[in-house]
Amino acid sequence: MKTFCGRANPTTGAMEWLEEAEDYDYHQEIARSRYADMLHDKDRNVKYYQGIRAAVSRVKERGEKAIVLDIGTGTGLLSMMAASAGADFCYAIEVFKPMANAAVKIVEKNGFSDKIKVINKHSTEVTVGPDGDMECRANILVTELFDTELIGEGALPTYEHAHKYLVQEGCEAVPHRATVYVQLVESKRMWSWNKLFPIHVEAEDGEKIIVPPSEMENCPGVPSVCDIQLNQMPSSDFTALSDVVTMFSVDFSKPVQSASTYYRVQLEPVKSGKAQIVLSWWDIDMDPSGMINCTMAPYWAKPTSTLQWRDHWMQCVYFLPKEEPVLQGEKVYLTACRDEYSVWYKLQKAREEENQADVGAESPVCRCHAHLLWNRPRFGELNDQNRTRQYIKSLRKVLNTDSVCLCISDGSLLPVLLHCLGAKQVQYFIPFFRSLQCSLAFFSHILFKANHLEDKIKILEARPELLKPSHFEDQKISVLVGEPFFSTSLLPWHNLYFWYARTAVSSHLTSSATVLPQSAALHMMIVEFQDLWRIRSPCGICEGFDVQTMDDMIKDSLNFRESKEAEPHPLWEYPCKSLSDPREVLTFDFKQTVPQHCLSTEGSVNLLRKGKSHGAVLWMEYHLDADISISTGLMKISDEKGNCEWNPHCKQAVYFFNSVIESETLSDPGAITYAINFDTKTGEIAMDFKL
């Protein structure tokens, strides 16, 4: 069997389907999986172990045999905990074949083969009976099927089925219960991830305002969860309008219903303000008494306990369909609606007589199409006034009333901005690879209409290399602009597609045309991560169990394809310390066309600070003109310790080193050498570091 993998070609922007070997998917899944992160989650592991021991004891005290069902066994960890705690037999179910195979090996290596049967099936396919997968129903149900939103990985239907067919009535469940908490907040920063704010433009002929389309105002957006490391959100970036309250709980020891439903709580605002956001997280009680509790509460909600860093479970940001003013002490009702896999929220002033059937039914559907086009960080980027100011400043220098402009970017506001600044004619080019072209056309239409520009901006739906003089009414382009931003870009340099598109339209430019940005530069810096290193670090022994097989498997999968590749991470969520100075390693001159030959560089970096070199971070800087630059990575090194501030709207590229070097002294200049190569044929960057 062959696997076809789709990805955008960074030189043409086109989607390409590459044939990959059968095991490609497996390796991708494992290399990018959160298994390593889970195994490093000490708090989770310890509490599962305590909960499992307690459940086994309760069953034994009743004089019963302890028969465990572990759904989603992964490495087999929770089954091995149960077997060590004295369980008589464990059925360890794992749907993902490579993991089920690994579990068999790990169970054997740890000497539990006679106590644990690994079954490579989805739990809903498991049979019970003399000839079945399980001889009898289990009386202990152990699972870890949760995501940041609790239910997004299908925990509810899995539990529903397990209670019907796989476990005994009155079984013990570890975890016993999950509880979802919410807090109503006002936050300009987070709200800017959901709505487009008006943009004030200082033009020659006075101030103009770019307004968002009215369709956006009440748009409920999309139900996909926004999960972030809330612990990186400073308290100055939001105002709590309510206390933290319990939204709903699920008792996993009783039959679970997965059908759509809703929960409602009354909130008494502790402050007046604009209700915009619901922050949410959950905890799990490993035992019925609630003594063994594993919580995702952020720093301000659990100030006493030490925070466990983890990336496999974070916190959720939910956006209300529109902002609602609330008054301190004046009660409001918050409703959480959910279907089998997702949750969304509504806020009401008074308890309106609701038709029960209505409430849970309508999962949010984006009406303005912007929520389909842009992800949360992209909204944030478009709302970044500083960034817009930089564009305005540099565009004002080059635009005049005769300018004929072509804008190459995905779902950009630049065409509207160009108009405000007085450009005579704006051609707006829609890159053809967009899978969401209809949404883009729709959104552009309502945005242009809201700003009375319907007839003024032309959308070109052709590949850049197919554009003809007639597309431009036989005029030459005098100003070519881009952000550059393309929604298919995974790594920072994929936005260099702008350069390729610019090359393709060269013949339509005047001889003195301005290209803005005029160039880009790739920057690199060696860092020590506070925590992110864990996702690539072997675990070895986890709570006394040897899980090295898993480490080896992850290493294999990384080597399979990814080892020489960087991976995207939004570093504002993952603190790190710079160990070297940031350095410009490659430059890309947009005034020229893309050269035929590769661009490469070599060098060595000095480590300026003591620390562990976990990897290199790479990002792009765009030089709009000679004086104005925009960084998509490092904003500044904020203190002497080397703590960094990153662009909050962009992902940076992280290249993890195979081994970590610890620089104790700084006597070793040029400790790290690098070779970086930009292949102009493929648009990809390959790199190699030697420590």
Ligand code: SAH
């Ligand atoms: N129990 C392990 C791994 C948890 S990750 C631990 O705690 O460390 C969850 C695992 O459950 C994944 O490997 C996933 O493939 C598997 N899974 C999810 N739903 C499942 C289902 N309904 N049946 C079988 N496996 C499932």
